Amino acid sequence: MEATATLRERKKEATRQALYEAVLRLALERGLDDVTVEAVADEANVSRRTFSNYFANKEDALLHGDRTRIDKLLDGLRERPRDEPPWRALTMAAAAQFDPLTSIDASWLAQLQLLRRHPSLLARQVTAQGILEQQLAAMIAERDPGHPDEPMRSRVLAATFLATLRTATTVWAEQKGPMPLGAAVRAALDRAAEAFA
Known part of the structure; x- marks a missing residue:
């Protein structure tokens, strides 16, 4: 069965x-x-x-590819050790997803270009990102229950993480990938981490 x-x-x-x-x-x-x-x-x-x-x-x-990548990212975060600090867990989940991409995924790059030309697609993507942000914030809060800065802390971490991913992938796509995407994402997340140090 x-x-x-x-x-x-x-x-x-x-x-x-x-x-x-x-x-x-x-x-x-x-x-x-x-x-x-x-x-x-x-x-x-x-x-x-x-x-x-x-x-x-x-x-x-057309946005199915985005949903697949989102689900994979959430699954990667769930698989991280429960005692791992939230930002490190987010970074490692992103690394697991983006590091294997050694070359530009032509279909993803094409989708990014389509999104820029069609505001209706961007609006749908923003909605999906908002849902993802809520899911990530809940997962972050579960990793560190009782933190004195909740719920603000988990929401700021989730929003910063997603904004950093968007920025890294956008810059990478605009530059036609001079370095592997995983390296670009990790460098951007490391920069953002400095704000939480």
Whole structure:
């Protein structure tokens, strides 16, 4: 039974990924405004109904990559030792996610460029980032229960961490990755850490 459930989940994730890649490809070719849900479904070789089972609209499909990266970051933070100081746990979770990226991920870079050209996508991403900030703040507070500066401390740490990640990845993308992304992220987080020393 568990193997069947795992296979089903893998198939679902493969379909989500195919839809994400299809909408990204079409948006780059045609421009997001000229992409329809029907075209995305056709490109991914699924029905319009299947598309609707996974995403509410083309914008949600396009932001799937971001949600995947967010989930991976949260999972990485959960796996860190519980007694590790919050900023170090955040930094190490980010390092685990970004260090393996030795070259520019063309689809991610393309998505970043699309986000800049479409304010509606940026607004959705800001909303997702706000939810992520709340989740991170709760996880930080759990790591250090009873800290006298709560809830301010965990919220400031979460907001600073996410702003630092955004800044590092934006600068890295603008410079076309002169250094590995992991190194750029770690350098930015180390700079931000100085503010908490």
